[in-house]
Amino acid sequence: MAKKNQPLRIIPLGGLDGIGKNMTVLECGPDMVLLDAGLMFPDDSQPGIDLVLPDYTYVLENESKLRGIVITHGHEDHIGALPYLLQDLNNKVPIYSSKLTLGLIEGKLAEFKIKSPRFRPVVSGDKIELGGISVSFFSMTHSIPGGFGVFIQTSQGNVMHTGDFKLDQTPIDGVRPAFDLINRFAGEGIDLLLSDSTNANMPGFTKSEAAVGEALYEVIKEAQGRVFVASFASHIHRLQQVCDAARSCGRKIVVTGRSMLTNTRVARELGYLKIDARDILDAYDVSGIPDSKIVVLCTGSQGEPLSALSRMANGEHKTLSIRETDTVIISATPVPGNEKAVQQVINSLAKLGCEVYDKSQKLVHVSGHGSQEELKLMLAMAHPTHFMPVHGETVHLRAHADLARRLGIPDERIFLLDNGDSLEMRDGSVRVGPSVESGVVYVDGLRIGDTDPIVLRDRQKLANDGTVTVVAIVSLRSKRIDAVEFSGRGVSFTIDDSFSADASASIMRSIEKGSFNYTNSGTDALRKAVRDVLSNFIWSRTHTRPMIIPVVMEV
Amino acid sequence: MAKKNQPLRIIPLGGLDGIGKNMTVLECGPDMVLLDAGLMFPDDSQPGIDLVLPDYTYVLENESKLRGIVITHGHEDHIGALPYLLQDLNNKVPIYSSKLTLGLIEGKLAEFKIKSPRFRPVVSGDKIELGGISVSFFSMTHSIPGGFGVFIQTSQGNVMHTGDFKLDQTPIDGVRPAFDLINRFAGEGIDLLLSDSTNANMPGFTKSEAAVGEALYEVIKEAQGRVFVASFASHIHRLQQVCDAARSCGRKIVVTGRSMLTNTRVARELGYLKIDARDILDAYDVSGIPDSKIVVLCTGSQGEPLSALSRMANGEHKTLSIRETDTVIISATPVPGNEKAVQQVINSLAKLGCEVYDKSQKLVHVSGHGSQEELKLMLAMAHPTHFMPVHGETVHLRAHADLARRLGIPDERIFLLDNGDSLEMRDGSVRVGPSVESGVVYVDGLRIGDTDPIVLRDRQKLANDGTVTVVAIVSLRSKRIDAVEFSGRGVSFTIDDSFSADASASIMRSIEKGSFNYTNSGTDALRKAVRDVLSNFIWSRTHTRPMIIPVVMEV
Structure with a gap:
């Protein structure tokens, strides 16, 4: 088989119809690599659905070629489909990612009773050979530590995928975007760039995560009673900043909410989250401590009714309930669709009479995704021949394409694809290839399958009438x-x-x-x-x- | 009966638990006046419900005292419960409001086959006597013309209710807030002020409606193909500005969407909307007109799946479909809960390849509610003895209370009530009175009744499982x-x-x-x-x- 005749195919199976279920196939001759395996959370049009997965039939059908799974970072929209995929694969495929990402994956797989996965921890600068596909990792800053972009080399040309990123010059852990590697790879020639489009509509430069620390410190310092901070449990740097601010103010930390407890444990064990054990209290163990000495780190930043914050606001939490004298910080932004739920929690808190801060009053949250100036910087540094915006809704992908156009990439070299479409690269030149089976798979109870759309229509009818x-x-x-x-x-x-x-x-x-x-x-x-x-x-x-x-x- | 011994009771039956179903009872001895009769649109927790009404049992039980219904302006959250209420009342009660508001109500009542209502049109400066309660009307600027605030005088003291307002010095129809009247009433002494809290969390001063006109003109002028503008059908001044901009650019107007057709007709008949008949085209009648000569005014600014905009975006509209060369302006902001639906329409439009403008890119929308500086101005001009924030969620009411506190109204004279609570005024002094029956009534099909919460729980269960x-x-x-x-x-x-x-x-x-x-x-x-x-x-x-x-x- 003359490898040279077979193109490198880039097949996004998810991630081009919204923020979620990111999964991209890279296939070159007899070798295939899967980049990310994420899920999406259902919306109102999918009642009763637990999770939405990308249809990965194409991966299963080509399992014999699959040399490895590469995960850019540990968010659910990049790792959430892994337990399902691994159960469906016949063989154990090695999984490459950072220590933290693998630690988070390990926890998920344990819940599914998936034993001894073939984890391969990598660090920025590592290069791995997966058959004829080589993958080099470079650090990127995002709202979770241990995130990578990847540079992929094949006989047909080179591809860079940014992963999810912002360009944060003052990251909390000091791990900056690996500008040196990005520029070195650019020097080797990037035939195709795939880049995060989430904030392609946002002008300017996303603020550094460090900026949030100051606001958190100010609010905690001013507060008379307890301070409750709701955040994403995976946002380890945010948690670090809350803990640092608490310490500076002489307060102890109480952690509550299932995923917050799990993630703080994993991140501490792996050295990503640095808190002195003496600064952490058990939620059952706060009775003797004055309110002014307590910060509670909790889940519930999305208004989830069963989360710690909602329970504490409604007096339904086992150990803690929020009072008039407390201060609550919503250190997150509502994911689209959650706006009303978050507002309801804020109203419940306002009714209790406590102080509530969200990002409309104080800089208690910044995005983990780069804005237009960062996206343009990335395009400028990578100066790719071809460009495909990924990770976004249609409006984001189109806005990102506009930026690329302004940077001089001609229209015919910018590819706006749908999930299941493919690109084919031969000798560094790229064109649209054939489509593969794609779509969504619903998880509902035990069943994993292509839930009949009639089931969802019936559910909506039942709900309405x-x-x-x-x-x-x-x-x-x-x-x-x-x-x-x-x-x-x-x-x-x-x-x-x-x-x-x-x-x-x-x-x-x-x-x-x-x-x-x-x-x-x-x-x-x-x-x-x-x-x-x-x-x-x-x-x-x-x-x-x-x-x-x-x-x-x-x- | 010694009238002097009976307090003036102010009973909000709705409007204090969110933006919607505004309805306030004013009762003094043998006389009662109802201020507004609005509905609320259901949210996700109320599947299959058509409308939510305030429980107005108290009004029905005291019908013999009801001297009149006063409507501040023509939005659904102030007039939508009227058809139901009028059907439930035994006698014809006079309804007082502006010509436009009554015109909009007339259309609604006709749908319910309610014959010959007792309409009493009033203008700013009018004073009516409803038994022992006198009501004076003063113009206020809002996102619909013909809006009033009211000044209420009784033997026990005076109450001012702002209605929904912003303080727009350059309103489209030239009808400014009646500062002269507000100050004259303030001179007579305002014992209690009820004021719109919608934007009490927004710093600064809400921009004038006139500012939108410039942005609309710029976008329409630059557009090569047709321009579609989606807006609230009741926002007559917005529609006027779209028409004016279209005319300036030599374009004709096409109106589509049921409520848009109805409201433009009513507003034109009553002289609130000024468009030359020659500038309006029928949607069936545009075949000969070049795209660059057309502006389409349509419903669908909230992403409603059956609205004109959604249909035109999805190729399901009878006569018009949106193409790559078109420009779409979303001249509105999503009502909380509608964010995702609006985003979906924007994505559909982006997929077609047309230009989409919403207020994140251009000033194609401003709020109709005053921000903190306007609320403070109102408090300063009225200088009331007591204050009750109305028209908002808990966070808004509390923020408004904070503003009042900063303006020197002592805490014990600021009242944060729930629907069904009451205030009692005697000789100008106010305290909390007894509560009355209150709550919500669901409209679902023909049935108007207090839908059993079990029905809604069952529906959610059916939808999920x-x-x-x-x-x-x-x-x-x-x-x-x-x-x-x-x-x-x-x-x-x-x-x-x-x-x-x-x-x-x-x-x-x-x-x-x-x-x-x-x-x-x-x-x-x-x-x-x-x-x-x-x-x-x-x-x-x-x-x-x-x-x-x-x-x-x-x-």
Whole structure:
């Protein structure tokens, strides 16, 4: 097989239709590497769905080529699909990432009882060979430590993927973006750049994470009572800054919320989060400590009703409840769709009378994604021949494409793809290739599968209109309906004796009138007839259209 | 009856738990006036609900005292409950408001077939006597013309209610806030001020509506193809500015969307919207006109899936569809909860490749509510003895209270109430009075009633987990289950023969095993037993918990 004849294919299986489920296939001849394996959280149009995964059929079908999985950083939209993917693969594939990212993955895999994964920790500057695909890692700054961009070399050309990034010159752990490596790779020639588009609509330069530390310190210092800080549990640098501010103010730290407890433990064990054990208190163990000596680090920055913050605000937390004299800092921004939930928590807190700070009043949050000036800087440093914006909704990808255009990349070398589309690179030149199977897979309970869209449509219908079950008993002897019974859920009218009598009469009458001939049509047609008659009966009586579930039984 | 002994009671029945369903009772001895009668739109926690009304039982119980309904302006959160209230009242009560507000109400009442309401148009400066309660109207600027604040005089003291307002010195129709009247009323003494809190968290001064005109003109002037402007249909001044900008650029106007058509018609008839008939085209009638000569005014600024903008973006509109060469202006801000829907429409438009402007890029929208400097100005001009922030969520009311405190109103004269609480004024002094029946009433189909919270809980459960109906036929002779049948909706597993056989067996086995004794317990207990067995069976098989609807029938 003449490797030289086979293109490098770049196939995004997720990440181009919104912020989430990032997963990109790199395939060159007999070798394949998977870059990230993330999930997406469901929105209102997907009721009852636990998680949304990218459809990775293409990876499974080509498992024999899969040389490794490379993870850029430890956020759910980059690692969340891993447990599912690993369960679906026949062989153990090595997973390459930073120590912290692998530590977070380890916790997830343990929940799924996935034993002894082949973890391969790497550091910035490492280069690994995965068949004919080599991957070099370079540090990038983001809202989680241990994040990488990657530079990929193949016989057909070179690709750089930024990972999620901002260009923070004063990161909390001192690990700056590896400008030296980026420029060295640029010197080797970048034929295609894939870059984070999340903030491509934001003018300027995203503020450094360090800027948040000052605001946190000011608020904590001014506070008279306890201070509660809600943040993403994976934002280790934010947690570090809260702890540092607490210490400077002579306060102890209480950690609460499941993921906050897990992540602080993992990050401390691996040396990413530095807190003196003496500065941490158990939530059960604060009774003797004055309020002015306590900072509580908690989950719930997205207004999740079961999170620590919501429970503490509503008096439903096991050990802590928020009082008038407390101060609450929402050190995060609502993920789109969560705005109202967050506002509800803020209102609950306001009702208690405590002080609430979010980023509209103080700089208690900054984004982890670079704004336009950073994206342009990245494009300028990488000076790629071809460009494909990734990690964003359509508006973000298009805005990023505009930036690239302004930096002189011609339109025909900028690729706005959909999930499942592909790019093919031959000798450094890139064009759109064939598409592969793609889409989404819903996780709902135990089941992992391509949940029928009808299920979601049915759920929305049930949510809006409720349901009425109608059971018709048909006598096999008389071939007539002997009895009808109704049961309603989520409907705004009462199914009482009068309703049942009238609805039964309506069904009986309509079916006797000849609109249905039981002997000729069987139960399927009878079921449909019963459903239609009842639906019209309910409409005329209530002007609602609940979902009718007709059951016909022969006795 | 010695009137002097009976206090003036101020009872907010809505409007203190969010932006919506504003309704305030003013009651003094034998006389009662209702200020506004608004609705609220449901949120995600109220699936399938059409509208939310304030519980106005108190008004109905005291109908004999009701001398009039005063409406400050024509927004749904101030007029939307009127059709329901008028249907529930026995007598025709006069309704006082501006010509435009009454025109908008007239359209609503016509939809409800409510005949010949007693409309009483008023203008700024008018004073009406409603029994012992006199109401004076003064112009206020807001995002709809014809808005008033009111000054209420009674034997017990004076109350000012600002209505919804900003202090716009350059309003589009030239009708400025009636500072002269506000100051004259202040001179007579304002014992209690009720003031709009919507933007109490916003520092500074809200920009004038006129500022939007410039941005609209710039975008329309630069556009090569058609320009689509989505806005609230009631924002007559915004529509005027779009029309003016279109005219200046030599473009004709096309109006589409039901409420946009209705409101432009009403506003033109009443002289609030000034467009030359020759400048308006029918949507069916644009074929000969070049794209560069067209502005389309449409509904859909909130991302509503059935609105004109969504339909035009998705190719589902009867006459117009948006193309790559078009420009779209979202001249509005998403109401909390609508952010994601709006973002989805923007992404659909970006996918088409057209230019999209919202207020993040250009000043194509300003708020209709005053910011902190305006609220402070209002407090300073009115210099009330007592203050009650209204029209807002808890955070807004508290922020407004803070402003009042900073202006020197002592804490004990600032009242943060809940809906249904009351204030009592005697000789100009105010204290908290007894509460009255209050709450929300859901409109769902024809039914107007206090929808059981169980209905909403059931709907959410149905949406999340789907439902499985199980019908068990019990033979009266053998007292045993003869047959079981299953039917599922919105569940992520398949109810096939294998499922049915196993589930039936599980039910039969458990019931034979003695966990249920049919002869002693009757069908209710059997129903519960069947439900529990099936629920556990499904959990063990699928790790989901759909709502089980058990039907037991005896034959």
